[in-house]
Amino acid sequence: MDSKFDDDMLVCRCEEVTVGEIKEAIAQGARDVVGVKRRTRAGMGLCQGRTCEKMVQQILCQELGISPEEAGCSSIRPPARPITFGTLAGGMKE
Amino acid sequence: MKYYDAIVIGGGLQGTSTAYFLAKKGLRVALLERDDIASGTASHTDGATLISDKQPGIDVLQGYHSVELYRKLVKEFSYDIEFESCGFMYVCETDQEMEAAADYAAKVSAQGFDMRVIDQKEMCERERYLAKDLKGGLWTESDGLVNPYKVCLGFVEEGRKYGLDVYTHHEVTGIRLNKKNQVEAVITDRETFLTDKVVNACGVWAPAIGNMVGLDIPIEPRKGILLVTEKSETIAHTEVLEFGYWLAKFFADFKRPVSELVERHNVCLNIETTHSGNTIVGGCRLFRGYDIKVEYEIMQAIAERAIRFFPILKDMNCIRSFGGIRPFCLDHLPIVSGVEEVPGFYIAAGHEGDGVALAPITGLLISQMITGEKTEFDATELAWSRFKNVDRKKLAAHGN
Ligand SMILES: Cc1cc2nc3c(=O)[nH]c(=O)nc-3n(C[C@H](O)[C@H](O)[C@H](O)COP(=O)(O)OP(=O)(O)OC[C@H]3O[C@@H](n4cnc5c(N)ncnc54)[C@H](O)[C@@H]3O)c2cc1C
Numbered sequence: 001m002d003s004k005f006d007d008d009m010l011v012c013r014c015e016e017v018t019v020g021e022i023k024e025a026i027a028q029g030a031r032d033v034v035g036v037k038r039r040t041r042a043g044m045g046l047c048q049g050r051t052c053e054k055m056v057q058q059i060l061c062q063e064l065g066i067s068p069e070e071a072g073c074s075s076i077r078p079p080a081r082p083i084t085f086g087t088l089a090g091g092m093k094e
Numbered sequence: 095m096k097y098y099d100a101i102v103i104g105g106g107l108q109g110t111s112t113a114y115f116l117a118k119k120g121l122r123v124a125l126l127e128r129d130d131i132a133s134g135t136a137s138h139t140d141g142a143t144l145i146s147d148k149q150p151g152i153d154v155l156q157g158y159h160s161v162e163l164y165r166k167l168v169k170e171f172s173y174d175i176e177f178e179s180c181g182f183m184y185v186c187e188t189d190q191e192m193e194a195a196a197d198y199a200a201k202v203s204a205q206g207f208d209m210r211v212i213d214q215k216e217m218c219e220r221e222r223y224l225a226k227d228l229k230g231g232l233w234t235e236s237d238g239l240v241n242p243y244k245v246c247l248g249f250v251e252e253g254r255k256y257g258l259d260v261y262t263h264h265e266v267t268g269i270r271l272n273k274k275n276q277v278e279a280v281i282t283d284r285e286t287f288l289t290d291k292v293v294n295a296c297g298v299w300a301p302a303i304g305n306m307v308g309l310d311i312p313i314e315p316r317k318g319i320l321l322v323t324e325k326s327e328t329i330a331h332t333e334v335l336e337f338g339y340w341l342a343k344f345f346a347d348f349k350r351p352v353s354e355l356v357e358r359h360n361v362c363l364n365i366e367t368t369h370s371g372n373t374i375v376g377g378c379r380l381f382r383g384y385d386i387k388v389e390y391e392i393m394q395a396i397a398e399r400a401i402r403f404f405p406i407l408k409d410m411n412c413i414r415s416f417g418g419i420r421p422f423c424l425d426h427l428p429i430v431s432g433v434e435e436v437p438g439f440y441i442a443a444g445h446e447g448d449g450v451a452l453a454p455i456t457g458l459l460i461s462q463m464i465t466g467e468k469t470e471f472d473a474t475e476l477a478w479s480r481f482k483n484v485d486r487k488k489l490a491a492h493g494n
Contacts, residue, residue, distance in 0.1 A: 077415050086401065086408040088321075088412060
């Protein structure tokens with residue numbers, strides 16, 4: 001199959017995860033964005049997948065022949081953006 | 095229909111470990127998981143592998159055996175589970191805590207295990223970012239850390255080398271027994287598998303599997319919440335818990351000099367810096383059903399408590415939080431056992447806050463019970479039969 005994703009291409013910049021590593025995770029049994037994340041750390045960095053999630057989804061769709069809905073997305077957890085412990089402890093919402 | 099010598103239900107810590115040890119012994123084994131591997135509590139937890147944080151007696155003993163097994167497994171595995179023997183520290187805030195801690199350490203050392211009192215100076219040498227006004231603590235050299243979901247993936251990958259079959263996205267919906275009440279088949283939403291041995295390793299969901307064969311398993315979810323920092327230099331060089339965490343686990347009426355917010359949410363510090371350079375900070379112990387939602391107020395209380403012990407965190411970023419549920423068993427001990435009244439049915443569940451540490455020994459014990467070998471040590475205290483003909487209310491020891 002003709003692939004538009006080169007194996008060396010960097011997908012998750014925060015955690016430095018490549019297309020090849022994501023394909024390997026899929027071969028090991030990952031079926032969705034969360035499964036890829038657990039196996040590779042893609043989406044676990046500072047930006048929490050804001051930059052790479054769409055691309056991880058596309059690779060999953062291409063490799064498994066599934067829809068973006070089936071590939072899913074990462075569960076949303078607070079905080080919405082990085083916030084210091086000091087601010088948190090002070091009771092200030094972002 | 096496919097036949098297996100043994101079927102393990104639940105692709106979490108206990109299930110993957112059990113499946114691995116059974117396959118290694120040469121049995122034909124299937125592991126059934128309703129979602130993906132490690133999608134339950136295994137991916138919503140810390141990774142401390144401790145003999146500490148347990149009650150003197152069988153609890154510490156199984157902790158010891160399990161940590162030693164981790165040491166052996168990392169040498170055998172080609173899959174990296176990020177095991178680190180970093181040591182473990184309890185920190186005490188008050189003289190009263192210090193006294194209770196010394197008493198606890200004496201009991202553990204009397205059992206022959208390594209746990210000793212350390213003074214404030216040694217504590218701060220080991221943890222340079224720790225607040226300087228603490229009283230002292232306990233130190234256990236042999237304790238450490240793993241990456242919990244990688245442990246599950248590791249057991250699966252290594253198990254496959256021994257022929258383990260893994261069925262993810264198979265939800266077990268029923269178990270068929272024959273006329274003698276023996277296990278005959280396991281039914282999932284996709285297939286039926288024949289077998290005469292089945293292991294219930296479903297953690298907080300173990301009671302639902304128990305119901306399928308008429309058992310009332312006394313496990314309840316006990317919630318915890320963790321905050322994750324941005325990557326940085328190592329903040330915690332060892333695994334650190336406030337001693338109040340242990341006291342709060344076993345003694346519901348224990349009181350600490352803390353704010354109303356921290357008190358109300360039963361928040362106690364635990365902290366570890368992981369392999370990836372993120373620091374994970376917790377935590378709390380709450381009975382809130384199966385809900386793993388993160389409450390903002392609890393995040394606030396955890397941040398407050400964390401800064402109390404590690405002031406450096408004040409200016410560090412929190413990038414994520416998550417909640418998880420511990421499989422709390424009525425008397426604080428896991429059930430690692432066959433079930434006499436349902437021959438062929440085994441339970442490996444109820445590890446509360448120790449299921450990462452105890453996964454290797456639990457898997458090994460169940461595999462030995464199934465093959466009829468002598469078990470690693472006498473595991474009678476972990477047997478299902480302890481719940482027979484007793485008033486469960488009297489066994490219960492739970493607080494908040
Ligand atoms: C916040 C927090 C911090 C913790 N920190 C530590 C720590 O530092 N050290 C430590 O040792 N322990 C710790 N624990 C405890 C530890 O995480 C648990 O004891 C452990 O995860 C339990 O493992 P398990 O295999 O029993 O359950 P799980 O890992 O939850 O596995 C059960 C599996 O069964 C599957 N399942 C359920 N129903 C079905 C069905 N019908 N069919 C098929 N599959 C099914 C689930 O999907 C799940 O994958 C912590 C827990 C929490 C919540």
